[in-house]
Amino acid sequence: MYAFDYKKAASLEDAQQAFESADDGTFMAGGMTLIPTLKQRLASPTDVIDLDGIDDLRGITVDSDSVTIGAMTCHADVAASADVKKAISALAHLASLIGDPQVRNRGTIGGSIANNDPAADYPGALVGLGATVHTTKKTVSADDFFTGMFETALEEGELVTKVSFPIPEKAAYQKFPNPASRYAVVGAFVAKTKDGIRVAITGAGATVFRVPEMETALTGSFTADAIADIAVPADELNSDLHATAGYRAHLIGVMAKRAVADCG
Amino acid sequence: MQISVTINGKLESGDVEPRTLLVEFIRYQLGLTGTHVGCDTSQCGACTIHMNGKSVKACTLLAAQADGQDIQTIEGVAPAEGPLHPMQEAFRDNHGLQCGFCTPGMIMSALAMVERYKGEDLDEQTIREELEGNLCRCTGYHGIVKAISAGAKAMQGGA
Numbered sequence: 001m002y003a004f005d006y007k008k009a010a011s012l013e014d015a016q017q018a019f020e021s022a023d024d025g026t027f028m029a030g031g032m033t034l035i036p037t038l039k040q041r042l043a044s045p046t047d048v049i050d051l052d053g054i055d056d057l058r059g060i061t062v063d064s065d066s067v068t069i070g071a072m073t074c075h076a077d078v079a080a081s082a083d084v085k086k087a088i089s090a091l092a093h094l095a096s097l098i099g100d101p102q103v104r105n106r107g108t109i110g111g112s113i114a115n116n117d118p119a120a121d122y123p124g125a126l127v128g129l130g131a132t133v134h135t136t137k138k139t140v141s142a143d144d145f146f147t148g149m150f151e152t153a154l155e156e157g158e159l160v161t162k163v164s165f166p167i168p169e170k171a172a173y174q175k176f177p178n179p180a181s182r183y184a185v186v187g188a189f190v191a192k193t194k195d196g197i198r199v200a201i202t203g204a205g206a207t208v209f210r211v212p213e214m215e216t217a218l219t220g221s222f223t224a225d226a227i228a229d230i231a232v233p234a235d236e237l238n239s240d241l242h243a244t245a246g247y248r249a250h251l252i253g254v255m256a257k258r259a260v261a262d263c264g
Numbered sequence: 265m266q267i268s269v270t271i272n273g274k275l276e277s278g279d280v281e282p283r284t285l286l287v288e289f290i291r292y293q294l295g296l297t298g299t300h301v302g303c304d305t306s307q308c309g310a311c312t313i314h315m316n317g318k319s320v321k322a323c324t325l326l327a328a329q330a331d332g333q334d335i336q337t338i339e340g341v342a343p344a345e346g347p348l349h350p351m352q353e354a355f356r357d358n359h360g361l362q363c364g365f366c367t368p369g370m371i372m373s374a375l376a377m378v379e380r381y382k383g384e385d386l387d388e389q390t391i392r393e394e395l396e397g398n399l400c401r402c403t404g405y406h407g408i409v410k411a412i413s414a415g416a417k418a419m420q421g422g423a
Contacts, residue, residue, distance in 0.1 A: 006265065006282035006328045035324045036306060038283070048282065050329060076318070080380075100397025101376065102309060105318040106325070180307070182396065 002044040008053045019157045022047035029111030062087050071110025071160040090171040110160040116152050119183035123208035128189025128200035131165045149206040168193045172262035174255045185243050188255035204237050204248045224257040267331040272340025280327040287311045287322035298338035298368045309398030312369035313337050319376035338368035351415035360411030362403040373398050374412040386416045
């Protein structure tokens with residue numbers, strides 16, 4: 001790691017002030033991506049601003065039509081929450097599949113979506129459920145939040161504060177995990193919401209995306225058979241040592257069908 | 265920068281660089297070398313410790329992040345003069361280790377697992393899934409899984 005200054009922020013204002021006074025500051029949530037990145041010297045911020053001390057950013061609230069999760073809430077807390085399991089069991093299930101227990105004890109929803117790793121799980125849930133991302137500057141729909149590989153609608157110095165998920169009629173997440181890292185080679189999040197059917201795919205492309213053909217077919221008949229013949233073109237999918245684009249295209253169909261079946 | 269950490273029940277202070285890893289502070293400044301560094305890339309789990317009761321990988325935390333927190337390492341599991349903790353005893357009885365390098369991390373993960381599944385059935389499948397963050401490269405997992413199952417039972421028996 002290159003040397004940097006460390007600051008533990010006590011509040012959002014404190015964090016933003018620290019960011020503004022730094023030459024090239026970076027925020028740290030759980031650090032599960034940032035610290036490995038620093039260790040490999042792939043980043044060299046002058047200041048690391050730790051958000052862990054901002055208690056307002058942590059917590060889960062559930063009301064009659066939505067689940068709201070604070071940005072600094074760790075995956076283990078979402079996975080174990082009886083309220084989340086009851087309201088959106090697919091969301092708790094998704095959180096339980098991220099990384100491993102030690103990573104889930106540190107990694108946060110805010111950190112995950114701000115980083116927007118193409119193979120991360122949470123973007124699937126956000127887009128699949130039509131969630132709303134609340135930041136220090138704006139309120140933005142998940143469809144507009146994830147803009148590209150490791151790119152989001154966040155501007156310089158802007159922080160995610162919480163994410164609100166509308167409670168769906170039914171939803172399920174199925175992923176084909178990389179056996180070593182548990183990142184999604186392909187993950188499919190399918191939900192029947194009051195605004196219609198949503199099918200979100202993570203892991204396969206540069207960033208999470210929806211599959212409108214599947215959504216239309218499922219609106220006609222919410223069965224795995226209804227999407228059996230829908231192929232997603234491999235042209236723009238990721239190809240790497242874990243899977244070719246063609247294999248990922250195939251897995252999209254398999255995972256989406258499993259997710260529909262899992263919705264019951 | 266100056267940090268203070270409660271480690272195995274004892275308050276310890278030290279001067280660290282902001283980039284000092286927690287595992288480096290524990291091993292090289294506090295001399296508690298039971299916590300191992302295996303892969304140094306947050307995959308193998310040999311550096312697993314408990315921070316505020318939760319299992320975490322000390323190679324992927326800054327020492328600065330542990331300032332003011334409560335840490336437990338393998339050294340704090342049982343008194344130095346013995347007897348062993350029931351989970352340690354179970355690893356010995358069930359061939360849960362061979363070279364022993366991964367063992368401190370395995371035991372810290374096992375203890376976190378028992379805590380998390382208190383009152384629920386910690387069956388073989390669950391143990392295997394919960395060990396996702398810990399790698400063993402020599403003994404193989406069968407003995408480790410058996411050891412955790414036996415250790416969990418011994419702990420629940422009030423041992």
